[in-house]
Amino acid sequence: MQTLLDTLAGIVGPAHVLSQGDLTAWEQDWRQRGHGKAFAVVRPASTLEVAGVVKACAAFCAAHPESGLSIVPQGGNTGLVVGSTPDDSGRQIVLSLQRMGAVRQIDAANLTVTVEAGCVLQTLQQSVLDAGYLFPLSLAAEGSCTIGGNLGSNAGGTQVLRFGNARELCLGLEVVTAQGEVWHGLSGLRKDNTGYDLRDLFIGAEGTLGVITAATLKLYPLPAAQLTAWAAVPSMQAAVDLLGLAHRHLGAGLTGFEVMGQFALSLVGSHFKQLRVPLFQDWPFCVLLENSDHESEAHARTQFEGLLEAAIEQGCVSDAVIAESLAQAQTLWQVRESIPLAQAAEGLNIKHDISLPVSAIPAFVEATDALLARAVPGVRLVNFGHLGDGNLHYNVQAPLGLDAAAFLRDFEPEVNRLVFDSVVAFSGSISAEHGVGSLKVDHLTHYKSPVALAMMRSIKQALDPHNLMNPGRVVKV
Amino acid sequence: MQTLLDTLAGIVGPAHVLSQGDLTAWEQDWRQRGHGKAFAVVRPASTLEVAGVVKACAAFCAAHPESGLSIVPQGGNTGLVVGSTPDDSGRQIVLSLQRMGAVRQIDAANLTVTVEAGCVLQTLQQSVLDAGYLFPLSLAAEGSCTIGGNLGSNAGGTQVLRFGNARELCLGLEVVTAQGEVWHGLSGLRKDNTGYDLRDLFIGAEGTLGVITAATLKLYPLPAAQLTAWAAVPSMQAAVDLLGLAHRHLGAGLTGFEVMGQFALSLVGSHFKQLRVPLFQDWPFCVLLENSDHESEAHARTQFEGLLEAAIEQGCVSDAVIAESLAQAQTLWQVRESIPLAQAAEGLNIKHDISLPVSAIPAFVEATDALLARAVPGVRLVNFGHLGDGNLHYNVQAPLGLDAAAFLRDFEPEVNRLVFDSVVAFSGSISAEHGVGSLKVDHLTHYKSPVALAMMRSIKQALDPHNLMNPGRVVKV
Numbered sequence: 010m011q012t013l014l015d016t017l018a019g020i021v022g023p024a025h026v027l028s029q030g031d032l033t034a035w036e037q038d039w040r041q042r043g044h045g046k047a048f049a050v051v052r053p054a055s056t057l058e059v060a061g062v063v064k065a066c067a068a069f070c071a072a073h074p075e076s077g078l079s080i081v082p083q084g085g086n087t088g089l090v091v092g093s094t095p096d097d098s099g100r101q102i103v104l105s106l107q108r109m110g111a112v113r114q115i116d117a118a119n120l121t122v123t124v125e126a127g128c129v130l131q132t133l134q135q136s137v138l139d140a141g142y143l144f145p146l147s148l149a150a151e152g153s154c155t156i157g158g159n160l161g162s163n164a165g166g167t168q169v170l171r172f173g174n175a176r177e178l179c180l181g182l183e184v185v186t187a188q189g190e191v192w193h194g195l196s197g198l199r200k201d202n203t204g205y206d207l208r209d210l211f212i213g214a215e216g217t218l219g220v221i222t223a224a225t226l227k228l229y230p231l232p233a234a235q236l237t238a239w240a241a242v243p244s245m246q247a248a249v250d251l252l253g254l255a256h257r258h259l260g261a262g263l264t265g266f267e268v269m270g271q272f273a274l275s276l277v278g279s280h281f282k283q284l285r286v287p288l289f290q291d292w293p294f295c296v297l298l299e300n301s302d303h304e305s306e307a308h309a310r311t312q313f314e315g316l317l318e319a320a321i322e323q324g325c326v327s328d329a330v331i332a333e334s335l336a337q338a339q340t341l342w343q344v345r346e347s348i349p350l351a352q353a354a355e356g357l358n359i360k361h362d363i364s365l366p367v368s369a370i371p372a373f374v375e376a377t378d379a380l381l382a383r384a385v386p387g388v389r390l391v392n393f394g395h396l397g398d399g400n401l402h403y404n405v406q407a408p409l410g411l412d413a414a415a416f417l418r419d420f421e422p423e424v425n426r427l428v429f430d431s432v433v434a435f436s437g438s439i440s441a442e443h444g445v446g447s448l449k450v451d452h453l454t455h456y457k458s459p460v461a462l463a464m465m466r467s468i469k470q471a472l473d474p475h476n477l478m479n480p481g482r483v484v485k486v
Numbered sequence: 487m488q489t490l491l492d493t494l495a496g497i498v499g500p501a502h503v504l505s506q507g508d509l510t511a512w513e514q515d516w517r518q519r520g521h522g523k524a525f526a527v528v529r530p531a532s533t534l535e536v537a538g539v540v541k542a543c544a545a546f547c548a549a550h551p552e553s554g555l556s557i558v559p560q561g562g563n564t565g566l567v568v569g570s571t572p573d574d575s576g577r578q579i580v581l582s583l584q585r586m587g588a589v590r591q592i593d594a595a596n597l598t599v600t601v602e603a604g605c606v607l608q609t610l611q612q613s614v615l616d617a618g619y620l621f622p623l624s625l626a627a628e629g630s631c632t633i634g635g636n637l638g639s640n641a642g643g644t645q646v647l648r649f650g651n652a653r654e655l656c657l658g659l660e661v662v663t664a665q666g667e668v669w670h671g672l673s674g675l676r677k678d679n680t681g682y683d684l685r686d687l688f689i690g691a692e693g694t695l696g697v698i699t700a701a702t703l704k705l706y707p708l709p710a711a712q713l714t715a716w717a718a719v720p721s722m723q724a725a726v727d728l729l730g731l732a733h734r735h736l737g738a739g740l741t742g743f744e745v746m747g748q749f750a751l752s753l754v755g756s757h758f759k760q761l762r763v764p765l766f767q768d769w770p771f772c773v774l775l776e777n778s779d780h781e782s783e784a785h786a787r788t789q790f791e792g793l794l795e796a797a798i799e800q801g802c803v804s805d806a807v808i809a810e811s812l813a814q815a816q817t818l819w820q821v822r823e824s825i826p827l828a829q830a831a832e833g834l835n836i837k838h839d840i841s842l843p844v845s846a847i848p849a850f851v852e853a854t855d856a857l858l859a860r861a862v863p864g865v866r867l868v869n870f871g872h873l874g875d876g877n878l879h880y881n882v883q884a885p886l887g888l889d890a891a892a893f894l895r896d897f898e899p900e901v902n903r904l905v906f907d908s909v910v911a912f913s914g915s916i917s918a919e920h921g922v923g924s925l926k927v928d929h930l931t932h933y934k935s936p937v938a939l940a941m942m943r944s945i946k947q948a949l950d951p952h953n954l955m956n957p958g959r960v961v962k963v
Contacts, residue, residue, distance in 0.1 A: 117730070118844050119846075119876070120844075165677050177650075192935060194935070196915070198841045198843065198914065199647075200651060200875050200876065200877045201841060201918060202640050202642075202690055202917045202919055202922070203915055203930055203933075203934055204690075204922060204934060204938065204961060205687060205695075205942045205945055205961070209686035210682060210945075213682065214682055230733050230737065252595075253594070258780070259780065260707065260779075262737075262780075302737075303734070303735070303736065304789070364676070364677045364678060366593060366675065367595050369596075399596070436674070438677070442677050445679070453680055453681060460668065460669040461669055461684060464663070464669070465681050465682045467948040467949060468945060468948055469682075471945055472941060
């Protein structure tokens with residue numbers, strides 16, 4: 010294996026092949042659900058270097074099939090499903106894209122930006138903002154996650170309702186295949202029907218089919234104004250009704266629609282006392298709405314007021330406020346974004362990232378709440394998420410007084426089974442925006458259609474016949 | 487082969503296996519670029535029947551590999567690249583989806599509709615309109631093309647600028663695989679990260695990987711008003727500048743942006759004298775703009791006027807009108823839609839469906855116009871298309887006085903080479919929205935990246951190892 014290290018050092022430079030010392034930053038995911046042991050961390054600085062590394066590893070594997078060597082691509086290592094850290098075999102190379110962070114080109118007339126995989130999402134947002142444009146992907150980890158990871162995991166976030174997932178924001182990719190060839194697919198084209206959609210195959214494949222090294226992404230004009238409102242609603246059905254009204258009143262101006270259960274908000278209230286949580290005690294759910302307007306703030310406000318008046322009249326909103334200032338709007342979003350932290354402060358819990366048809370959510374929540382209450386007396390549900398996309402973070406917290414670790418140990422498998430069975434019964438997905446990684450790969454075997462799984466395996470074998478790329482993630486072959 | 491016919495008759499009923507008489511309607515594409523000979527036309531009425539047919543054919547091929555039998559899925563047979571008619575071997579089964587036309591379900595709260603593959607696009611548009619919603623896919627053949635064909639070919643059309651291609655409008659598919667298995671992927675989910683994106687692999691695969699039998703598609707609220715404007719511009723660069731301004735002024739309200747060259751408009755003027763073509767003689771290009779507003783017609787008009795004033799001030803619009811009535815708007819669209827017919831009336835011509843980064847279009851047009859003028863003295867260019875998507879129908883008409891048939895015979899290969907070389911030099915695509923079919927499969931071999939072609943072949947072999955589905959289309963294996 011030393012020969013391989015020398016070869017790799019020859020490609021990326023000796024300073025960028027790390028095999029000694031503390032590699033925890035690359036070997037452990039940030040939620041600390043997995044801690045592996047890398048054979049080496051390799052940090053290429055260009056697409057050609059990535060291709061060289063993959064080619065060298067493929068050649069080594071061909072010569073030494075007993076080595077069990079494989080490659081784990083890694084971006085910002087902020088994933089939630091243990092998909093970008095090595096296993097504990099000591100036979101995996103972590104291929105870190107973090108040195109490839111350039112914003113290669115902003116094409117204003119084409120409304121596109123071409124960027125390298127290792128660019129941090131927030132850096133990209135800021136670069137295009139400086140040029141007067143919006144790149145709308147936005148999520149909690151944006152300060153450290155990278156574009157390559159966003160595309161590899163088809164990241165979602167808070168603006169999906171209007172702009173789609175990472176997939177919908179991407180027009181073209183540059184990819185190093187499992188054979189170490191470079192596919193130059195960096196198209197800035199909005200229409201291109203010349204064969205199979207390879208782009209969307211690599212997006213969401215979590216590095217199991219090849220390595221995304223760069224992407225051409227859509228830009229949007231900056232809105233003239235962005236307003237935030239907070240509405241208390243009498244039920245989940247009322248929240249769904251409000252969503253329908255908001256679509257009609259705001260059209261494409263509706264860029265955010267988040268729902269938060271009362272218990273989730275009360276956790277923010279008790280763990281972050283400096284945040285004033287508005288309007289929550291008397292109603293089961295609150296909704297945060299965002300209206301982005303290309304005209305003016307006055308226009309946005311009139312539109313928002315019209316919507317909320319209609320909603321109050323129809324009974325789907327009990328009480329509402331529109332933020333008067335940017336600072337107030339940021340506080341409202343901060344309340345929403347603080348739920349995961351408040352929940353962590355309350356103790357370990359069982360997280361779910363599920364999606365359902367929006368129309369099915371009220372019945373799903375009612376049925377699943379009841380099932381859980383029966384299975385775990387006193388259970389507390391931290392239910393919040395991107396209702397506009399049908400995406401709930403339906404998390405399960407230990408009953409008051411029960412030790413959180415004991416709760417996880419005793420109840421996690423049953424709670425997962427119960428929630429996932431219910432999701433499938435309501436035609437939903439057990440992984441909406443976080444992906445599969447290692448954590449959900451066995452759940453997928455159980456819940457995904459066997460016909461789909463067979464096609465996934467065929468594709469994996471076709472594009473990566475030696476199982477070199479991130480083996481064991483997404484689909485086992 | 488008679489046994490197979492009997493088996494198929496047992497599955498779909500004897501009345502729906504056609505092997506005698508005039509089968510021209512299924513054997514010939516509507517532009518009459520290809521006329522084949524089917525072994526039979528089979529017309530299943532359900533997904534299970536489709537699966538039965540494919541399974542029976544797969545079994546027959548396994549038992550009789552020398553038969554060379556294969557399947558050509560067909561929808562409305564309105565394609566432009568000879569992708570859904572049989573070859574002349576007499577060994578292909580045309581699998582017509584036209585009996586599967588049901589709109590299965592409209593889910594208003596989820597903003598989705600589930601529809602069978604054989605449903606005619608216009609029928610679907612009308613069904614959801616009756617329920618108060620918009621399905622925005624819109625193209626010339628909408629009166630006879632089907633949803634299955636739209637998805638199989640990833641159709642584009644006039645609303646792509648705002649709503650994307652057929653691909654972006656689809657949330658889930660039901661597919662019969664090349665093995666005759668049913669994949670139930672009819673998700674109404676806006677987020678679902680449970681493995682490889684099989685949906686987008688079948689979309690645009692032109693029936694070469696399996697048969698799309700149904701789809702769940704996105705709906706939108708109906709706009710409150712839709713206004714159309716017509717602007718004369720001093721150059722293609724001015725048209726591109728106008729597009730940028732329109733994005734800023736109208737935001738997501740901008741739902742149409744079509745460019746038309748002067749010669750294209752003059753053909754409409756001379757072949758359709760009853761249509762009054764506005765504002766074209768003095769300027770090289772005109773632009774048709776559409777503004778869809780969720781508020782009111784008055785608001786739409788104010789927005790449009792603001793845009794056009796700014797554009798005239800900046801010099802990127804020379805003159806403009808906003809349609810005063812729906813009838814006037816329809817006439818403007820009719821002028822745009824009449825270009826292909828006017829062009830046909832003028833005589834046979836060489837058609838191109840190309841796309842480029844919007845920013846590259848002015849330079850591409852200038853360079854390619856000059857190359858063609860040198861290669862074919864007196865050549866006439868019918869240049870029009872969806873500029874908002876970077877998609878031009880850059881068609882080449884014989885010089886005045888030259889026989890059209892002789893022109894095609896003598897110049898088509900050279901003109902194609904010249905245009906396609908130029909497209910590739912400007913980072914464009916040689917098939918923007920019409921697909922590959924038979925007509926462009928050899929062009930693709932020449933112009934597409936070998937790395938991409940190799941991946942396409944691997945995928946085809948993985949999912950359809952016996953080359954049963956629409957062989958020879960999209961990619962040859």
